[in-house]
Amino acid sequence: FLFRGIPHSDISVQADGASVDSDRRYDAETLTLQVTVADVSTRSEIRVTIGDTTMAADPRMEDVFDILRHAEMRYLTKEQAYAAIAENGIDALATMDSLEHVSGPDMEDCSDSHMPSAVRQALTEVLLRS
Incomplete structure (x- = not known):
C-alpha cells in the first residue's frame, strides 16, 4: 500500500x-x-x-530556494521570485514575466531583472509536481 x-x-x-x-x-x-x-x-x-498524524512537510519551498540559490541571475530577481512563490504558490507562475525589467541596453541599473528560461522551467517543474 x-x-x-x-x-x-x-x-x-x-x-x-x-x-x-x-x-x-x-x-x-x-x-x-x-x-x-x-x-x-x-x-x-x-x-x-x-492514527493521529500530520501531513508530511512539503519540500517545494526548499526546492524553490535551492533552484534560485544556484541560478546565475541577479539577486533582486531571485528575491522577487521567491517572495512571489511564497505568497502565491503555483499562481506565481503567471507573474514570472513581470520580473523582466531592463532599464537600458547596458543592464547596469540596479533595478534590472531577468530570469533565464531554464530557471523558469525548473521552478515550473517544482511547483506543478503533485
Whole structure:
C-alpha cells in the first residue's frame, strides 16, 4: 500500500479482522509511505488504519530556494521570485514575466531583472509536481 503525504506514523494493519505485522518505509523525497504486508492471502480483507498524524512537510519551498540559490541571475530577481512563490504558490507562475525589467541596453541599473528560461522551467517543474 502506498500513501502520499503521510509520514511514518501510527499505523495498524488487519487481515480478516486479525492484526498482522507490516513493514513500513517512508521516502521523504516522494513523500510516500509504503506499507507492506506479507503472508496474507489475496482473498483476505485488509484494513489499514492510520492514527493521529500530520501531513508530511512539503519540500517545494526548499526546492524553490535551492533552484534560485544556484541560478546565475541577479539577486533582486531571485528575491522577487521567491517572495512571489511564497505568497502565491503555483499562481506565481503567471507573474514570472513581470520580473523582466531592463532599464537600458547596458543592464547596469540596479533595478534590472531577468530570469533565464531554464530557471523558469525548473521552478515550473517544482511547483506543478503533485
